[in-house]
Amino acid sequence: MPPIGIQTPPEFCQYASGPCDQSFADVPPTHAHVYYSSKPEVIGSAIEEAVRLLSISSPDLKIKTWRDLPIAGQIIFCQICKSQRFTQVAVIDVTTMNFNLMFELGYALGLGVPVVAIRDTSCTLDAMEFEALGLIDTLGYVNFENSQELASKLPDAIANAKMPVTQAYTPSRAQPLYLLRSPIVTDGLIKVISTVKKSGLRFRVYDPKEQPRLSLQDAFKQVKTSLGVSVYLLSSWRKGATVHNARGAFVAGLAMASGCSVFVLQEGPDQQPIDYRDVVQRHSDAAQVPHLMSPFIKGLYEEIQSTRFVPITLPLRPLETLDFGDVAAENEINALKSYFLPTAQYNDAKRGHARLVVGRKGAGKTAIFYGVRSAFWSSQSQLVLDLKPEGHQFLTLRERLLSSISLGLQEHVLTAFWNYILLIELAAKIVEQDSRFASKQPQRFELYEKLRRLIEGEGEAEQGDFSDRLLLLVDRVLLRKDEIESLIGSGQISKLIYEKDIKEVQAVLSEYLKFKEGVWILIDNLDKSWPVNGATKEDILIIRSLMEATRKLQRQLERNNVECRAIVFIRNDVYEHLLGETPDKGKDNTILLDWTDEEVFKLLIHRRMMASTRLEQPFEEMWPMFFESYIKGEHSFSYILSRTMMRPRDLISFLRQCINVAVNRGNTKVLEADILQAEKQYSEDQLQGIFFELSDTKREFAELPYAFIGSPSLLDRNEIEAKVTGFGVPQAIVEEAVQILLWFGFLGMIGTDGEEKYAHMYQYGVQRMLREATPGTRWVIHPAFRSVLGCEAN
Structure with a gap:
């Protein structure tokens, strides 16, 4: 029977x-309804023939296809909706990446209708796209090559179909909006995020740059805990659009079936699939986005304030209460307060002992960013300026201005640019936050009013957020390109950069800040869109000039006895480039985030276990309550940790997969079989992640890990080079390819102590690794990739 209530x-x-305006009277119930694409025609014909054969061989099985729907003169979506609400199982063909079918798949699961995914294995049209998507891997497939094979397999598949996710979730009023970002950061996406931020709604975000594949379990959790879902679709000509827009179609279907308010925005005039085209908005200019989003945001606020919201109060099994949190710190800002681990590196940052925090992607830089911010955010004696610019916002400036002027002039322009941004943003932060407090002191209020008058009148920028103001300033600088190129003095450059009398802003700001004990400037995400190991000289100059601007601002404020601390958070590969381009390498103290101690990982996980379960037992007692203690003769926590890249994000991702598998199997604790199944899914995610990073580094290396399919996990140097050349890499760049695989941690080496060693243990000093190696050194494929590649133990 279909789920109750649908x-x-x-x-x-x-x-x-x-409210739905359709009649559900006289909708015929079915055991299964089949959905497939009309193209390729031969596959559609095979599916139709299989249904015909079933009507003869299994007459009691009520099975229909979409061609049986009364579509003439009707809204197609409404007929699809009714058919899914009155069927016990939805059979959906996923042979090709069809957006209508991805939407229908998401819609069926959102209703709670089990899905049987079928695919013709002889068709390889979109195989790579499905692998990159990864969303429906956990569903499993019914494979076929002809109608008779499909007809013979479907009855059992329909009879045994179950929902892949059974956990119930309660919509969140604290973070009611879920936003699906695109892998390309377009002006339209920037406006979407800016509009949401200005609305005051708290939101969670899926970012494919941080997490290349969205799992089915995570999609369920994020959508089912949301009141509203926003999906941004890319123009079809953009790189990665097919995979992203398929993910968007699935999430939109899941959200609509779940009763969420849904906002789907398409970049450009692309024609949308018929199932959901009427709910898609389009924009040709980013300036249109706030107007298009306004009804959606207004409706969400009304939903939050309405009484229609009824929380789910189904009792949870103990395992279902265990929540390790989100892999992205941005999505758990409030939750972090309850289980944030104050490491020694965090304490150094909070004490202002460094100007740079450096770590791998997923190593916890953003968590420290929010930790330091939270430590001083609520204090009226401190002013905290937290900025999260993204490198792509400087792309236009870099391409249209910096490339045409001298290096010395570039540095002057960028330093003046950053100095202006920091002063204006500090003033804007004071105007935004201090009105009530400043009004209690006449002298302070007079300075406050001066600051307000000095930064007002910016038109669009005054109403926008930091991203808007940053883009507006970039446009202003570009309008003066010809004048800048003809100048040689830094003073003249400053006058062209500064829209306002910056000396007056600086003077009033310095006087106002005497009412504060200190200023904190925290800057994260600057390198977010820069390819790993692919930062250019201009990118590094952007960071160098930022560091110089913060030093200049610190000197200016300290002359008025105002203590100012600035911390910039960057990736380790960008830091390596920065050191190479910086003459005075000891000028800025640096905190390196280095996760190598298993005990610290245990503390990290233990805090999250206690926060979600409200249990206070030691880790050694809590872990076996939820996880089988040993797997393959090894402690299960050590087994899981050793298969990660030794980053908090990776460990959390693996553990969440373990919980999802166990809960969906109805287990009361995570068993060895659950961990092994989760390892397969985690390994696939890691492989897709490294594909993206290798592609950004050098396109020829994008799928290089495939060279090691079925390989022994231990190899000598000659075997590695043979596999690389056998994959088609020219001999001239084989050494470069091997070093890239070492840098990303795909390959490591066996040390003299017999232990596996990877680049992160050497602070990514690959050359130091190579110097330690001898002709007899054995090299090893990281355990994170062995499962998906089928590497043999040896």
Whole structure:
């Protein structure tokens, strides 16, 4: 039987923008309804023939296809919706990457209808895209090559179909919005994020740059805990658009079936699939985005304030209460307060002992960013300026201005640029936060009013957020390109950069800040869109000039006895480039985030276990309550940790996969078989992640790990080079390819003590690794990739 409650019209339907306006009378129930694409025609014909054969061989099985729907003169979505609400199982063909079918798949699962995914294994049209998507891997597939094979397999598959996710979730009022980012950061996406930030709504985000594959379990959790879902779709000509837009179609279907308010925004005039085209908005100019989003945001606020929201209060099994948190610190800012681990590196940052925090992607830089911010955010004696610019916002400036002027002039322009940004943003932060407190002191209020008048009148920028103001300043600088190119003096450059009398802003700001005990400037995400190991000289100059601007600002404020601390958070590969381009390498103290101690990882996980379960036992007692203690003769925590890249994000991701597998199997604790299944999914995610990073580094190396499919996990140097050349890499760049694989941690080496060693243990000093190696050194494939590549133990 279909889930209880879905055979009545829903209280909210995105198509109707309110209560469903359809009649559900006389909708014939079915055991299974089959959905497939009309192209390729031979596959569609095979599926139709399989259904015909079933009607003869299994007459009691009520099975229909989408061609049986009464579509003439009707809204197609409404007929699809009804058919799914009155069927026990949805059979959906996923042979090709069809957006309609991805939407229908998400919609069926959102209703709670089990899905049987079928695919013709002889068709390889979109195999790579499905592998990159990874969203439906956990569903499993019914494979076929002809109609008879499909007809013979479907009855058992339909009879045994189950929901892949059974956990119930409660919509969150604290973070009611879920936002699906695109892998390309377009002006439209920037406006979407800016509009949401200005609305005041708290939100969670899926960012494919941080997490290349969205799992089915995570999609369920994020959508089912949301009141609203925003999906941004890319123009079809953009790189990665097919995979991203398929993910967007699935999430939109899942959200609409779950009763969420859904905002789908398409970049450009692309024609949308018929199932959901009527709910898609389009923009040709980023300036249109705030207007298009306004009704959606207004509706969300009304939803939050309405009484229609009824939380789910189903009792949770103990394992279901265990929540390790989100892999992205941005999505758990409030939750971090309850389980944030104050490491020695965090304490150094909070004490202002460094100007740079450096770590691998996923090593916890953003968590420290929010930790330091939270430590001083609520204090009226401190002013905290937290900025999260993204490198792409400087792309236009870099391409259209910096490339055409001398290196010395570039540095002057960028330092003046950053100095202006920091002063204006500090003033804007004071105007935004201090009105109530400043009004209690006449002298302070007079300075406050001066600051407000000095920064007002910016038009669009005054109403925008930091991203808007940054882009506006970039546009202003570009308008003066010809004048800048003809100048040689830094003073003249400053006058062209500064829109306002910056000396007056600086003077009033310095006087106002005497009412504060200190200023904190925290800058994260600057290198977010820069390829790993691919930062250019101009990119590094952007950071160098930022560091110089913060030093200049510190000197200016300290002359007025105002203590100012600035911390910039960057990736380790960018830091290596920065050191190479910086003459005075000892000028800035640096905190390196280095996760090598298993005990610290245990503390990290233990805090999250206690926060979610409200249990206070030691880790050694809590772990076996939820996880089988030993796997393959090794402690299960050590087994899991050793298969990660030794980053908090990776460990959290693996553990979440373990919980999802165990809960979906109905287990009361995570068993060895659950961990091994989770390892397969985690390994696939890691492989897709390294594909993206290798592609950014050098396109020829994008799929290089495939050279090691079925390989022994231990190899000598000659075997590695043979596999690399056998994959088609020219001999001239084989050494470069091997070093790239070492740098990313795909390959490591066996040390003289017999232990596996990887680049992160050498602070990514690959040359130091190579100097330690001898002709007899054995090299090893990282355990994170062995499962998906089928590497043999030796």
